[in-house]
Amino acid sequence: MEAPGSPRMDSACPPIAAFSSAIDEDDLRKRLAFLELGEEDEARLRRLWEFVAPREEGNVRSFYDHIDAFPELHKLIGEGPRRERLHRTQHEYARELFTMHCDTRYVENRLQIGAIHHRIGLEPHWYVASCAKLLTTLMDTLQPLAHEAPDAHAIALKSLVRRMFLDMAWP
């Protein structure tokens, strides 16, 4: 059984080092400081996951519907078991985005995902664009909270954007 947060390893994957020579704690600390992504953001996102989780199934479906509308992306995914697996991993990805602590283990996990995307030939600009899709979908999900607590909602969006941009460094 794979550990939570561990992407499927594949011998054909380029080594993590091919994507980044520096994923040490010091580098990560600097990135987090620049992004102004701290423990408060993590705590906020963790609390939000309870609200987001039950809505994720629809989000994942709309994510892949969107991808399917672009043939060059659709062909990377295809049909069958891989597609079903990806639906599950997208849900897991979202859970990690909201609940995992940003440490070097988290970064290694993100680098490994980047290595898988590199292997399948997903170009970085498509990855960045699909992050925008994911982010805007999550913004829609959180929208009802804007009426209940507008200030908290605005702060939550900032935490989410920072977290997403951290991930986007490793396409």
Ligand code: HEM
């Ligand atoms: C925000 C954008 C994306 C996220 C967060 C994401 C996340 C992931 C994750 C977590 C994995 C690892 C699954 C594993 O552990 O095996 C993965 C693999 C994969 N991703 Fe993405 N992905 C994104 C965008 C895309 C796009 C745009 C495509 C293609 C159009 C794509 C196609 C794939 C494929 C084909 C795999 C390998 C699946 C397999 O053979 O198991 N991903 N992705």
